Amino acid sequence: ATKNLLRETKNFRLESPYETASYISRMMLEHNVWHVSNYIAEIEGEYAEDDPLTLAECAKVAEECLTKRLSAVFLCMGNINETGAHEVVKQIDEHFLKQARPLQFEEIPKLRSLKMPKKEEAVRMFGSEVQDAKIPLVLEEVAYSESEENHAVEIILQAGAEHELGYEGVAVLELIGQIAYNSAYNQLRTKEQLGYIVSAFTRKTSGSAMGLSILVQSSTTKPVELEERCEAWLETFREELEAMPASDIAKEAAAVVAQLLERNMRFSDEVATAWGSIVSTSNIGSIYNKPPFERHQLLADVLTTEGIDLEEVMGEGEVPPVENKKRKTPEELKEHVLALWDTYFAVDASERRAISARVYGHKAKDDYEANLGKPGYLSSYDEIRQVKQFLAQWPTAPFWIEKS
Numbered sequence: 001a002t003k004n005l006l007r008e009t010k011n012f013r014l015e016s017p018y019e020t021a022s023y024i025s026r027m028m029l030e031h032n033v034w035h036v037s038n039y040i041a042e043i044e045g046e047y048a049e050d051d052p053l054t055l056a057e058c059a060k061v062a063e064e065c066l067t068k069r070l071s072a073v074f075l076c077m078g079n080i081n082e083t084g085a086h087e088v089v090k091q092i093d094e095h096f097l098k099q100a101r102p103l104q105f106e107e108i109p110k111l112r113s114l115k116m117p118k119k120e121e122a123v124r125m126f127g128s129e130v131q132d133a134k135i136p137l138v139l140e141e142v143a144y145s146e147s148e149e150n151h152a153v154e155i156i157l158q159a160g161a162e163h164e165l166g167y168e169g170v171a172v173l174e175l176i177g178q179i180a181y182n183s184a185y186n187q188l189r190t191k192e193q194l195g196y197i198v199s200a201f202t203r204k205t206s207g208s209a210m211g212l213s214i215l216v217q218s219s220t221t222k223p224v225e226l227e228e229r230c231e232a233w234l235e236t237f238r239e240e241l242e243a244m245p246a247s248d249i250a251k252e253a254a255a256v257v258a259q260l261l262e263r264n265m266r267f268s269d270e271v272a273t274a275w276g277s278i279v280s281t282s283n284i285g286s287i288y289n290k291p292p293f294e295r296h297q298l299l300a301d302v303l304t305t306e307g308i309d310l311e312e313v314m315g316e317g318e319v320p321p322v323e324n325k326k327r328k329t330p331e332e333l334k335e336h337v338l339a340l341w342d343t344y345f346a347v348d349a350s351e352r353r354a355i356s357a358r359v360y361g362h363k364a365k366d367d368y369e370a371n372l373g374k375p376g377y378l379s380s381y382d383e384i385r386q387v388k389q390f391l392a393q394w395p396t397a398p399f400w401i402e403k404s
Contacts, residue, residue, distance in 0.1 A: 001055055002043060002052075002053055002054075002055075005043060006040070006043045006044055009036065009039050009040055009043065010040060012036050013036060013144040014144055014145050016150065016152070016197075016217065017143050017148065017150045017151060017152035017217055017359035017361065018150075018152040018154070018197050018215055018216075018217040018359075020141060020143065020144075020152070020359045021152045021153060021154040021215065021357040021358070021359045022154055022213075022215070022357070023036075024139050024141055024357050024359075024381075024384075025139060025154055025156055025355065025357040026205065027139075027381060027384055028114070028116075028137075028139055028355060028357075028378075028384050028387075028388070029113055029114060029116070029156065029205045029209070029355075030111070030112070030113055030114070030205055030206050030207065031111075031112040031113065031114055031207065031388070031393060032112070035381045037381065066096055066100075067096065067099050067100055068100055068101070069100060069101050069102070069103045069107065070096065070097060070100040070101075070102065070103055071102065071103035071108060071282075071283070072092070072096075072097060073278060073279060073282045074088070074089055074092070075271070075274060075275050075278055076088055076089075077267075077270070077271050077274065078267060078271075105283075105285070108283050110207075110396065111206035111207045111396070112206070112207035112393045112394070112396055113161075113205045113206060113207035113208065113209030113393065113394045114209075114388060114391040114392070114393055114394070115158070115209075115353060115391055115392045115393065115394055116137060116156070116158050116353040116354065116355050116391070117136065117137060117353065117390070117391065118351065118352060118353055119131070119136055119352070122136035122137055122376065123136070125387070125390050126375035126376045127375050129374075129375040129376065130375055130376040133376060134231055134347055134354070135155065135227070135231075135354045135355065135356045136354075136376050137354075137355045137356075137376055137378070137387075138355070138356045138357075138358060138371075138376055138377050138378070139355065139356065139357045139358065139378050139384065140223075140357075140358045140359075140360070140368055140371060140377060140378070140379050141357075141358070141359050141360070141368075141379070142359070142360050142362065142365050142368050143359055143360065143361055143362060145362075146362050147362075148361050148362060149219050149361045149362075149363065150195075150217050150218065150219045150361050151217070151218055151219075151221065151222055151223050151226065151358075151359060151360055151361050151364060152197075152215070152216065152217040152218070152223070152226075152358070152359045153215070153216055153223045153226040153227050153230060153356060153357065153358050153359075154213055154214070154215045154216075154356070154357045155213065155214045155215075155227065155230050155231070155234075155354065155355075155356050156203060156211055156212075156213050156354065156355050156356075156357070157211050157212045157213075157344060157345045157352065157353070157354050158209060158210075158211040158344070158353040158354075159173055159210050159211045159212065159340070159344045159345075160209070160210065160344070160351070160394065161208050161209055161210075161394035161395045161396075161397075162204070162208045162209070162210050162398060162399040163208065163395050163397040163398060163399050163401060164394075164395065165210060165399060166399055167295075167298050167299060167301075167302055167399060167400070168302055168336065169340060169399075170210065170299060170399050171256075171299045171300075171302035171303050172302070172303075172333075172336050172337055172340050173202050173210055173211075173212070173340065174202055174256055174299070174303075175249075175252060175253050175256050175303060175333075175337060176202070176212065176337060176340065176341065177200065177201050177202035177212060178252055178255060178256050179241070179244075179249070179252050180200035180201075180212065180214075180237060181199060181200050181201060183200070183233075183237050183240055184198055184199065184200035184214060184233055184237070185198050185199070185200075187233050187236065188216055188229060188230070188233055192229060194216055194218045194220075194221050194226060194229060195216055195217045195218030195219065195220070195221070196217070197215070197216065197217035198215070198216050198217075199213075199214075199215045199216075200212065200213065200214045200215070201213055201215075207393070207394060207396050208394065208395070208396050208397065208398055208399075209394045211344075211353075212344075212345060214230045214233070214234070216229075216230060219361075222360070222364050222367060223358035223359065223360055223364070223367070224358075224367070226358075227356050227358065231347070234345065234346075234347070235347065238341060238342075238345075238346060241334075241337060241338060241341060242338065244334070246329075246330035246331045246333070246334040247307075247330050249330060249333060249334045249337060250305040250307070250308055250330035250333060251308075253303040253304070253305060253308075253333060254303075254304070254305075254308050256300075256303055257300040257303050257304055257308075260296045260297075260299055260300045260303075261296060261297065261300050274291075274293070277291040277292050277293050277295070278291045280292065280398055281398070281401075284396075284397065284398075284401070288397070288401045292398070292400035295399075295400045298400070302328075303333070304327055305327055305328050305329060305330050305332075305333050306327045306328070306329050306330070307330070308327075
């Protein structure tokens with residue numbers, strides 16, 4: 001079993017370059033994460049040989065997790081009434097909770113995202129050499145497999161903590177992601193033919209930070225050029241947004257609304273939606289722990305503009321009750337889209353926090369080695385870990401938080 005676990009862990013390093021790019025960017029974006037090398041070191045090597053991992057040890061840890069110190073949250077749904085739900089809770093209480101002590105708030109793991117440096121902050125960290133770089137912080141890695149011919153780049157543009165963005169910012173960011181995906185695919189995949197894998201999407205990291213990612217994998221174009229083409233698309237996309245009729249933006253927003261309000265067709269999906277709302281607030285304190293069951297509806301309200309018939313978009317009888325509040329005009333929604341873009345994502349944006357994760361195929365290994373030690377280039381997890389010491393953390397409160 002230990003050998004199988006070790007093999008599966010090592011095989012993670014053989015993932016496609018675009019997946020590796022997303023992985024190393026996560027190592028940078030999230031605070032206090034374990035790298036795959038940390039897991040391998042627990043299973044093999046000098047220390048693992050002296051104190052080997054055993055199934056008995058794993059079983060003991062699993063048992064302690066269920067019987068020693070616990071924080072429990074319950075959800076009972078489906079073919080069960082209130083009496084049955086209380087009986088289920090009673091059984092769990094008898095077999096698990098009565099033997100355990102409650103987990104203190106301070107003991108519950110807190111996941112946090114880090115603020116990537118703005119240009120002036122990167123200059124203080126790395127020096128004036130990064131002053132003219134559009135992206136002052138670059139993560140680089142060579143694909144683990146020597147037969148890997150593909151290269152990949154992911155550019156991450158942070159927009160901030162979701163609580164700071166609020167319902168308005170989160171909804172508009174989702175709309176930008178909806179429009180950006182089609183534009184990036186059309187330009188970078190169809191027209192420029194950079195590679196088969198091209199995507200632009202909103203990205204949320206543990207700890208409630210949100211942003212926009214542009215991801216490309218190519219067998220013909222090296223990471224530096226991929227990055228340049230992505231940056232060029234970002235400038236072109238701003239022009240597309242400016243030229244896009246407000247009515248078309250409203251239609252794109254209606255498509256996002258339809259996704260947000262789509263009815264769960266399977267019971268498992270309904271449970272997952274409810275459970276996600278519960279666990280997202282169960283560990284943030286008694287003042288703010290009201291589950292946000294209506295958050296999708298409130299996000300949809302932000303994007304529903306005057307003149308949009310939701311029944312036409314979603315189908316008759318599929319539209320849930322909507323509060324009778326004043327809707328934005330399509331022109332007002334377009335202004336919000338452009339304002340968010342110009343604040344966080346434009347090349348000269350005042351709040352631009354951008355990083356790039358590059359993964360080189362082995363044919364481009366020399367390009368990777370040429371950047372070793374350069375200011376603003378991080379070429380190992382140890383270097384990432386050291387730079388994290390300079391970075392602040394985003395607030396973890398979710399955007400829907402309300403006093404109960």
